Amino acid sequence: MVTPRGLGSLLLLLLLTSGQEKTTEQPRNTCLGRNNIDKYDILNLNDKASCFTKCNESGSNSCNVENLQRYWLNFEAHLVKEGLTEKVNMTFLKALVQNFSTNTAEDLYFSLKPSQIPRQVMKDEDKPPDRVRLPKSFFRSLPGNRSEVRLAITILDIGSGTLFKGPQLGLGDGSGVLNNHLVGLSVGQMRVTKLAEPLEIVFSHQRPPPNMTLTCVFWDSTKGPTGDWASEGCSTEVAPEGTVCCCDHLTFFALLLRPTLDQSTVHILTRISQAGCGVSMIFLAFTIILYAVLSPGLGHGPGPQQAECDLPARRVAGPCERGLERQEELPPAPQGGAWHLRLSRQRFKSEDAPKIHVALGGSLFLLNLAFLVNVGSGSKGSDAACWARGAVFHYFLLCAFTWMGLEAFHLYLLAVRVFNTYFGHYFLKLSLVGWGVFICCWFTILYLPSQSTTVSSSTARLDQAHSASQE
Numbered sequence: 001m002v003t004p005r006g007l008g009s010l011l012l013l014l015l016l017t018s019g020q021e022k023t024t025e026q027p028r029n030t031c032l033g034r035n036n037i038d039k040y041d042i043l044n045l046n047d048k049a050s051c052f053t054k055c056n057e058s059g060s061n062s063c064n065v066e067n068l069q070r071y072w073l074n075f076e077a078h079l080v081k082e083g084l085t086e087k088v089n090m091t092f093l094k095a096l097v098q099n100f101s102t103n104t105a106e107d108l109y110f111s112l113k114p115s116q117i118p119r120q121v122m123k124d125e126d127k128p129p130d131r132v133r134l135p136k137s138f139f140r141s142l143p144g145n146r147s148e149v150r151l152a153i154t155i156l157d158i159g160s161g162t163l164f165k166g167p168q169l170g171l172g173d174g175s176g177v178l179n180n181h182l183v184g185l186s187v188g189q190m191r192v193t194k195l196a197e198p199l200e201i202v203f204s205h206q207r208p209p210p211n212m213t214l215t216c217v218f219w220d221s222t223k224g225p226t227g228d229w230a231s232e233g234c235s236t237e238v239a240p241e242g243t244v245c246c247c248d249h250l251t252f253f254a255l256l257l258r259p260t261l262d263q264s265t266v267h268i269l270t271r272i273s274q275a276g277c278g279v280s281m282i283f284l285a286f287t288i289i290l291y292a293v294l295s296p297g298l299g300h301g302p303g304p305q306q307a308e309c310d311l312p313a314r315r316v317a318g319p320c321e322r323g324l325e326r327q328e329e330l331p332p333a334p335q336g337g338a339w340h341l342r343l344s345r346q347r348f349k350s351e352d353a354p355k356i357h358v359a360l361g362g363s364l365f366l367l368n369l370a371f372l373v374n375v376g377s378g379s380k381g382s383d384a385a386c387w388a389r390g391a392v393f394h395y396f397l398l399c400a401f402t403w404m405g406l407e408a409f410h411l412y413l414l415a416v417r418v419f420n421t422y423f424g425h426y427f428l429k430l431s432l433v434g435w436g437v438f439i440c441c442w443f444t445i446l447y448l449p450s451q452s453t454t455v456s457s458s459t460a461r462l463d464q465a466h467s468a469s470q471e
Helices: 004-024 042-049 065-079 136-140 263-292 319-327 345-350 353-377 383-417 426-470
Strands: 087-089 093-101 108-111 119-121 131-134 148-157 181-187 199-203 212-220 228-230 234-239 242-247 252-259 294-297 340-343
Touching (some): 042 065, 065 148, 212 242, 263 353, 353 383, 383 426
Antiparallel strands (some): 131 199, 181 252, 234 242
């Protein structure tokens, strides 16, 4: 029979046991890199490799990037130890560890195909597109008198997370490691730098976008708080089959794909362009107002009303002479004057030159405005909106060039031809050319391809119907 005291002791023992189990059961987060930092068995390698995708910008608080990067950097030193396996074949990691004689009489080539374990390429084989070349002088330049050394070649897939990205690739400007692959080289437990003849690593790839550049880099763990990519000691040579990286040391290498202009430079140039366009628009608006509302008048010497314009009989007046005739209708200028500004809307309506100046200024103003809108919008919006902004900008650019040509044509009539230059509805015709000719061009460019597509589709349907009727 169980007494109450024995029952209470049993319950107390059960509570203490369950409490101990709860306290010892801690949440396991391998991406913090605090546990098993020096263990490289298959289980730990898989756990650490899962952090390549888990550690991203949104979940960076649950990852210790510095510890994880140190873990993979020390993996090569772990591989070159004596007695370890010579090949590693995992989904995210391919490695070859092999002993080589320091008295090698020829260059050594190794294949770096990401889907295969690195292997040595023999002399009679074709050179693979992804490869590394170790010159024959490489082994002789190693410190110490050794007959053979242990070489480790590693291909590591770092995924799309934040590991091995560094500050340079965290700007959100499209930068990244080409194919997310790192190539690691190490010899024994020694640090190899300043080689007399650099080693060569070839990364095969398709042609990059025109606004992107490829740079050969290596991982410098001493740069910044968690390390960063650096290019000291490495040169980049773009070849038809890929990019050749020549480096004078051993470590982890990669090929960075970065914009031609970094984000900070683009931001500075954008602000400079916006400021310049804004200043240009202010002065263009002032010029348009000056020509449209205010016009300069001559205030000394004989007044315009005293100018004589004796034209031979049966001859048509030129633009300059028509201007003098119209100036005779203006009131006399104030006496004792220099240049002054006065209200002259009537003169603006009656003369063509101020109108042409205003049209040219207006086209330049609208061109700067379209450029400001495009710069401010960037690549935002749909493809149709981007196309529309580009079309408007292109139209005003062509209009500005056209009005410059019309301005030169009018100056030719005034200064060179002078006589017999009367044209009916002169400014209206210039406006049709300056503003309307490119609208017709745009309509032709957009309309004809659609019509040809419609005709070709109709012809194809008729051919199908005809073939079907014959059958």
